[in-house]
Amino acid sequence: EADIYQTPRYLVIGTGKKITLECSQTMGHDKMYWYQQDPGMELHLIHYSYGVNSTEKGDLSSESTVSRIRTEHFPLTLESARPSHTSQYLCASKDGNYNEQFFGPGTRLTVL
Amino acid sequence: SQQGEEDPQALSIQEGENATMNCSYKTSINNLQWYRQNSGRGLVHLILIRSNEREKHSGRLRVTLDTSKKSSSLLITASRAADTASYFCATALSNDYKLSFGAGTTVTVRA
Numbered sequence: 001e002a003d004i005y006q007t008p009r010y011l012v013i014g015t016g017k018k019i020t021l022e023c024s025q026t027m028g029h030d031k032m033y034w035y036q037q038d039p040g041m042e043l044h045l046i047h048y049s050y051g052v053n054s055t056e057k058g059d060l061s062s063e064s065t066v067s068r069i070r071t072e073h074f075p076l077t078l079e080s081a082r083p084s085h086t087s088q089y090l091c092a093s094k095d096g097n098y099n100e101q102f103f104g105p106g107t108r109l110t111v112l
Numbered sequence: 113s114q115q116g117e118e119d120p121q122a123l124s125i126q127e128g129e130n131a132t133m134n135c136s137y138k139t140s141i142n143n144l145q146w147y148r149q150n151s152g153r154g155l156v157h158l159i160l161i162r163s164n165e166r167e168k169h170s171g172r173l174r175v176t177l178d179t180s181k182k183s184s185s186l187l188i189t190a191s192r193a194a195d196t197a198s199y200f201c202a203t204a205l206s207n208d209y210k211l212s213f214g215a216g217t218t219v220t221v222r223a
Contacts, residue, residue, distance in 0.1 A: 006154075031209055042215040043155075043200070050209065058210075090154055098142045098204050101211060103154035 003027050006091050006104035013081055014112050021076045021107045023091035032074040033101065035090040036060060043090065049074055081111045116144075116201045116214035124220045131188040133217040135201030136181075142206040144177055144184050149198045149216070158186075158199075191221045 004025040013019060025032070030051045035043040035058075045058030049068040063085070064078050074093075078085055088108050092101040119134045135144070143162045147155040161168045161177045161184065168175045174187040188195055198218045202211040 033210070035213075040198075040216075040218070043213040045210060045212075048210060059212075088152075092155075097209055100145055100157040100160055101155075103147075103156070105154045106152070108152065 004091065004093055004102050004104040006089075006107050008107060009105060010108050010110075012110045012112065015080075015082055017081050017111075019078050019081055019109070021089055021091075021109070023074045023076070023104055024072050025074075025093045025102070025104075026072060027093065027095070027102065028071060029093035029095045029102070030071065031094050032068065033092045034058070034064075034066060034074070034076050035092065036062065037088045037090055037106075039088070047076065081109075083111045085109060086111050116203050116212060118199070118201055118214045118217045120217060121215070122218045122220070124222065125191055127191060127193060127221055127223050129191055131191050131195070131219050131221075133186050133199055133219070135184045135186070135214055137184075137201075137203045137212075138182065140206065141179075141203045143204045144175075145202045145204065145211065146173075146175060146184075146186050147200045147202060147213075149200065151197075155200065188219070191219075193221050193223050195219060196221045 007022045034047040044060035046062040047066040049055045090106045091104040094101045116137045145160045146158045149155045172189045177184045198216040200216045202213045
């Protein structure tokens with residue numbers, strides 16, 4: 001079982017709210033990733049980090065932002081949530097360059 | 113754009129039968145990985161095959177890779193109800209530490 005955690009698991013909020021999705025891993029992995037996935041669809045990379053104080057935008061444009069102040073923590077923030085942000089958000093991490101990624105259980109976000 | 117594409121999109125089989133799904137990709141890769149996702153959960157890594165490997169086994173899983181055709185297949189033998197899930201292939205490029213995922217194959221194993 002991978003030691004990567006995401007909270008909350010489910011979140012229902014109103015439009016305009018600011019939210020932060022938490023992701024933590026205890027494996028000491030340097031590389032971390034955020035994906036967005038609609039039901040039954042592929043994963044889209046929205047942010048990634050290769051180490052502390054390093055963050056990059058992914059292939060899918062996203063209005064969210066991320067930070068990496070500590071190796072184990074990679075939170076994702078939406079300043080003003082909209083219904084179009086409704087989706088599942090998956091966090092992953094890995095060590096090394098070309099190894100497998102370990103995924104958290106995901107946060108299912110619904111914006112009303 | 114997504115590098116990998118799985119085929120078929122969905123597959124329904126009887127328990128005990130084999131399930132085969134394919135993945136095609138567009139550019140040269142360092143390795144190709146297969147993941148499983150149960151409904152509403154995160155992905156679980158199944159197997160990684162490097163570009164210089166042609167076949168790999170793990171339990172009831174068999175993966176092949178044909179770099180000349182830019183394709184891979186995942187075979188699940190003697191399927192069980194617990195194998196019901198979505199299966200994704202993901203490619204890792206040689207100069208990149210990210211993965212590119214396909215849209216997945218949804219497998220339903222009927223008891």
